[in-house]
Amino acid sequence: MANATPSRNRRGRSTYDSSWLPTRYTPRGSDTGDDTRTFLSAIRRNPRQLGAIAPSSRRLADLAASIVPQTAAVVAELGPGTGVISDAIHRRMRDGSGRHLAIELNPDCARHLERSRGDWLEVIRGDAAELGSLLFSADVTEVDAVVSALPWTLMGSDTQQAILGEVAKAMAPGAAFTTVTTVTALPWPAARRFRGLLREVFRDVHTTSMVWRNVPPALLYVCRKPREART
Ligand SMILES: C[S@@+](CC[C@H](N)C(=O)[O-])C[C@H]1O[C@@H](n2cnc3c(N)ncnc32)[C@H](O)[C@@H]1O
Incomplete structure (x- = not known):
């Protein structure tokens, strides 16, 4: 589950800890990689709305x-x-x-x-x-x-x-x-x-x-x- 705890970046802005996100992912089935990239970027922007660490299998x-x-x-x-x-x-x-x-x-x-x-x-x-x-x-x-x-x-x-x-x-x-x-x-x-x-x-x-x-x-x-x- 997403860690939605805010932290601070170097400029002092509030951000989210995204270190738990997968860094490498092998797309499967109909996913050409674009689905996963969009998903991960949406999680970074709004972890609480997405509420997941990866798309469903x-x-x-x-x-x-x-x-x-x-x-x-x-x-x-x-x-x-x-x-x-x-x-x-x-x-x-x-x-x-x-x-x-x-x-x-x-x-x-x-x-x-x-x-x-x-x-x-x-x-x-x-x-x-x-x-x-x-x-x-x-x-x-x-x-x-x-x-x-x-x-x-x-x-x-x-x-x-x-x-x-x-x-x-x-x-x-x-x-x-x-x-x-x-x-x-x-x-x-x-x-x-x-x-x-x-x-x-x-x-x-x-x-x-x-x-x-x-x-x-x-x-x-x-x-x-x-x-x-x-x-
Ligand atoms: C856990 S993800 C599941 C995505 C995809 N169905 C899957 O299984 O991989 C939850 C999705 O629900 C969307 N969502 C969250 N709250 C919602 C709401 N109130 N109405 C519609 N979509 C919402 C999020 O933006 C996100 O795309």
């Missing part, structure tokens, strides 16, 4: 995307970052009959996604806490899946609640919501609070096994049946 991304129906689905992706989970969702929706909307708060990541994936991805610059109105502006009334890798443990409980409430309201009957959590975040009080909140909002909360091939290892919560379901 392809294995974790494929597992997250597995909740997406393969045909004619409308999918909302929250916090796509530089697109590794977007790519996995895209591979899954390969017949091109659905819609894939990616809501991203970080302007560098959003710009990168528009440039690298804008021909098939609907990039929406905005806050997941405003999911309902963002979807409304995109002419979407409900979604079949919500896939997220937001930094929940760096959020206050009000923000966690606001986003989960919006997710639950946007879900079509039978839709699923999944989100990533890392092994390093699991013991944090905010992570415990988040798990409790998931159970308050959804009747069905399933935890996957750990994906060890991820930095750091991570698992997914897969949630269905919001208690206040759409009718």
Whole structure:
């Protein structure tokens, strides 16, 4: 998890300790290196917003995307970052009959996604806490899946609640919501609070096994049946 403790540089300006960032990285899959460079530079600028030390692995991304129906689905992706989970969702929706909307708060990541994936991805610059109105502006009334890798443990409980409430309201009957959590975040009080909140909002909360091939290892919560379901 990101070390978001401010320190001072030689000119006395407040900065962030980025010494924990990986200095060497071998891009895999569809990442040509540009994704990772954008990700690392976005972390340096705003570690709390990114809330990760590296993009998700392809294995974790494929597992997250597995909740997406393969045909004619409308999918909302929250916090796509530089697109590794977007790519996995895209591979899954390969017949091109659905819609894939990616809501991203970080302007560098959003710009990168528009440039690298804008021909098939609907990039929406905005806050997941405003999911309902963002979807409304995109002419979407409900979604079949919500896939997220937001930094929940760096959020206050009000923000966690606001986003989960919006997710639950946007879900079509039978839709699923999944989100990533890392092994390093699991013991944090905010992570415990988040798990409790998931159970308050959804009747069905399933935890996957750990994906060890991820930095750091991570698992997914897969949630269905919001208690206040759409009718
Ligand atoms: C941990 S990174 C995950 C990136 C990518 N999905 C992956 O798995 O590699 C979290 C992403 O969520 C974005 N984010 C954080 N808060 C957000 C919010 N309230 N609304 C939308 N995106 C947000 C960050 O800018 C970042 O791109």
